[in-house]
Amino acid sequence: MDEECVERAAGMILEARQVVALTGAGISVESGIPDFRSPGGLWTRYDPLLYGTYESFVSHPERFYEMAQELNPLLDDAKPNPAHYALAELERLGKCRAVITQNIDNLHQKAGSAEVVELHGTHRSGHCMRCGRKFSLxxxxxxGSEADGVARCPDDRATIKPDVVLFGEPLDSRVLSRAAELATTSDLMLVVGCSLEVYPAAALPEYTKRRKGKLIFINIAYTHQDHLADLLCLGMAGEILPA
Structure with a gap:
């Protein structure tokens, strides 16, 4: 861990008036949830075109539920790691306004973060695709059906869709609007565990930068947006953030 980088990050956080965090899959890898796109990740075993699109869910929901059978135990057993707790502590101290996350794992909430803007939804709830009735996990x-694993609404037997955003499905406009508001009104964004490959989330650091805000990137690998960062810290978020 680069001690000088950590000290500079701490100084920038102390000087900032409005801090927001943007987190991606990398922050949860340390909690035992593999990055979907990495070697051995979910998309190497399940074709996202067959298992992860909105269109495929509508026509073959059993495929998604099959994949969920593998993913759910990981999400159930995962615990927040020091990076999640560090962001929650920054919020408690009045430094971090909110966490914008691309993750669906609920770990920020478990760690104690009060405002978590879930860009890609959550696995902890769902709704009937016909009548709209809400359901808990x-x-x-x-x-869930014993025959195909698909959860169906008891009122009309229509498929229940978990509240995760699938490929080809638009993000909730209210959630996206709140994320954009936080990005444009913060003078420092912490980008943690983000590859910055998936839009519109990947555009949020640019919103902060355009308003003369600063960016701290904390990642284990380089991204194509590193040139925007005022400070780049390479390493595990669970080691860097608590320091």
Whole structure:
């Protein structure tokens, strides 16, 4: 770990008036949830075109539920790591306004963060695709069919869709609007565990930069947006953030 980088990051956080964090899959890897795109990740075993698009869910929901059978135990067992707790502590101290996350794992909430803007939704709830009735994760599991694993609404037998954003599905406009507001009104953004490959999330650091805000990137690998960063810290977020 680069001690000089950590000291500079701490100084920038102390000087900032409005801090927001943007987190991606990298922050949760240390909690045992593999990056979907990395070697051995979910998309190497399940073709995202067949298992992860909105169109495929509508036509073959059993494929998504099959994949969820593998993913759910990982999400159930995962615990927040020091990076999650560090961001929650920054919020408690009045330094971090909110966390914008691309993750669906609920780990920021478990760590104690109060405002978590979930760009890609959550696996902990769902809704009937016909009548709109809401369901908790526990209810969806109880309603899963023994034949194909698909949870169906008890009112009309329509498919229940978990509240995760699939490929080809638009983000919730209210969630995206809040994320954009936070990015444009913050004078420092912490970009943690983000490859910055997936839009519109990848555009958020540019929003902060355009308003003369500063960027700290904390990643284990380089990204194509590193030239925007005022400070680049390479390493594990769970080691850098708590320091």
């Amino acid at each position: 526990e209810e969806m599991r109880a309603l």
